[in-house]
Amino acid sequence: MRLVFEQAHRRFPHSRGAPYRSGNLMLHGWHISRIPTAIDNQMSDKTRSASAPVVRFAPSPTGFLHIGGARTALFNWLYAKGRGGTLLLRIEDTDHERNSTEAVAAIIDGLKWLELDWHGEPVSQFAQVHRHCAVADELLKDGHAYRCYLTPAELDQMRKTAEAEKRPLAIRSPWRDRDPKEAPADAPYVIRLKTPGEGETIIDDKVQGRVVFPNKDLDDFIIVRSDGNPTYNLAVVVDDHDMGVTHVIRGVDHLTNAARQLQVYKAMDWDVPVFAHVPLIHGPDGAKLSKRHGALGIEAYREMGFLPSALRNHLVRLGWSHGNDEIISTGQMIDWFDFDAIGRSPGRFDFAKLEDLNGHYIKSADDLELMQRLEDILPYVENGAEILERLDANTRAKLMAAIPSLRERAKTLKELLEGARYLFAERPIALDDKAAKLLDGADARKRLSALLPKLEAITSWEAPRLEETVRAFAEIEGAKLGKVAQPLRAALTGRSVSPPVFDVMAVLGREEALARIRDQAN
């Protein structure tokens, strides 16, 4: 399938006049499709109410879905869901050299895991080159753009001069007003947009407010490269327009692009979408997210044992608020989310808070869902393979039975699994240092021996009955419950920490529990 995608890229060389492409691409089981034609749009327009927003999430497939992208996707999704709108997914793959099909798969996988759905098939921006070029030609024809024959060396010189004079570089090519007939034959050229040069470009941003850019600072940016490929700033505008996008919600790093893109909208006389540029997310130290810290792929969070609901909750609270609400269900998010409550300053990703949130969601999750998620991450966690090996009908039932007591003390699925290890341990179970110490005292093992017959006499092996028995025993012994319960815990789990011992015994089952106690009694 990957081949198909690569082939398609090859089939449409980056030169003018490549054949128009139709049909869809398949990749990792996902269709990457063309933007529907105008006729298709008319059809789907009927199903959309006039006021319902159309938003899009447009990641570039240069890597995995990172946390900032995930939040952008979430904001778009929430905005659409809350208003009966549509979320579209477009892969910005025009820079074929830096793209990878693995990245597309990772992004799609990440979105699916986060449970963010979109409408239709993901769209490949690259598949639209011809349309982008057609628009560029139109711009050229109408005099809104021009061919520029400036060489890299000349550009470099301009840059240096600007720097020396300490003024910003705003390229206004001499070719802007030159007669095209003077153009050197066969020389490579780029197509630049003829921008106003004077006045102001105003972005009325839903988050950033009214942002004014002096046009003198906006240069005649390139819309088509010398190899005939359209650039990003042209492609987004054309695609957003063709896809009927009404609201562009993306990171602030695109704010200055919005000013440039606005020039394209104006030149084409197209409706301008509503812009909302949301602040970025920083790493724990306040610095920009980098690969070293913070900028993990979304799948890393899954492997750390976080629930998508918890991640969504944390993500939405980063930069957006609804009064003092902290734990916000997806339904509430959808109802409440709007631009006016988005702040303008960047937030930091806080693992401690995510863990706390995750703990809440683990507590309230459905047993079956939890079980499923647990099994899902088994391949990725330490000792997971071991557990996976021993997971059969019997152990699965035990795990299921233990979940209520385990979930209370776990902040992540990983911790939950860690707490469940006693279920999978094989006799004689190994004691950790603290557990060994609990059984070290002169009385501990003796007590276990004395307790054994009482436990063996129990007919209904259930937590309340077990507790009753042990408590009565402790009383007769004149010992505090802890003096009996702790050695018991050590014998049953090999550790000093576990869910309540009576629950442990119940979950383990009569035979296994008694056998473990016998192993440690003298």
Next chain:
RNA sequence: GCCCCGUUCGUCUAGUGGCCUAGGACGCCGGCCUCUCACGCCGGUAACAGGGGUUCGACUCCCCUACGGGGCGCCA
């Protein structure tokens, strides 16, 4: 360097001129509960970057400075 944006407890934030001796959450510290660990509960620590204005009154409005961030590609 130039352009744009920001700055409330350690962190995420509430706050839209008087309700603020600034509230919540996470974290941290203490206590209670207790068979361990958690949970839960109670209590504590801790912030309006600095300086000028405007106003009867500024966390809230304006200006400057400092600091932080983003952008300034034939990347997206």
